[in-house]
Amino acid sequence: MEVRDAALVLWNFHSVYDKPEPSDVIIGLGSYDIRVATHCARLFHDGLADRIIFTGSAGNWTRELFPDGEAEAFKAQAKADGVEERAILVEPRATNIGENICFCADMIPDAKRVIFVTKPQTQLRCKATVKKQWSNVRALVTAPATSFETQPLAHHDERALICEMVGDLERMDRYSKLGFQTDVQVPRNVRHAYDTLVKSGFVDHLQAKVFTDKTGQMRSPGQI
Known part of the structure; x- marks a missing residue:
């Protein structure tokens, strides 16, 4: 091969793409890819949720790229894409997908349906993690429609x-x-x-x- x-x-294995449905919240997982924030903004403008949480501190790939942290950088991008500040929450501590999910679950414990937005190649890992770490929520995992x-x-x-x-x-x-x-x-x-x-x-x-x-x-x- x-x-x-x-x-x-x-x-193709990692990219799973659930179809987004109206949900309680959109959660954007922080990373080096700011396109995730723009996709969250697009889903927000489509009326699929009335609030967004951006989650993420800084890791090896983003420490220099986003000095104020991934969540803050994603928030700034979403605002540039027309999302009102009042609709955005920030979770600035998470350093991995498990923490992304657990810390957001603590912020919105009553959520029933959540749209998770991440990079295409991180979707399957996100889906498997949320099933374990936040099992009582209906999780829809999606990403920007970029190609390899x-x-x-x-x-x-x-x-x-x-x-x-x-x-x-x-x-x-x-x-x-x-x-x-x-x-x-x-x-x-x-x-x-x-x-x-x-x-x-x-x-x-x-x-x-x-x-x-x-x-x-x-x-x-x-x-x-």
Whole structure:
């Protein structure tokens, strides 16, 4: 399997796209991708909810990009897209998807239906996490309708995107065993695509300390 074909397999696996329905709130998960905030604004203007929560502190990919934090940057973008400030809440502490969900659940404990907006390639992981961490809410997970070709950004290029998808697949396996999310069944072709990309060196986002490279040698991610 070629690298591009393998990357597309992971892209399609991670991108689930629920159809948004009228909900109590729209929750935008902070990240390096400001297009998520614009998509939240679009759903708001379509009348699917009358308030938005942006959640996220700053991580390795966003500490320099958004000095005031992801949630504040997303709020500013939504305001630029015409959302009134009174309709926006900010959760500025979360540093991972589990915290995004749990901290927002604490803010709106009576919510029954929630639209989660994230990057296309983070949708499946978000869905599996909310099922575990906020099981009594009806969660609809969606994202901007970007393609694999248009998803890379100047500060997060195609290699970074592929590494992110590889790392997130590893996390889904690990986090389900740790009880952070529900189990996700991974088809054989997706496993094969993952193995192809790891052997090709797309390992920057892996949590595992050691793996076998394409020569059969055991190496750490930093050695590739």
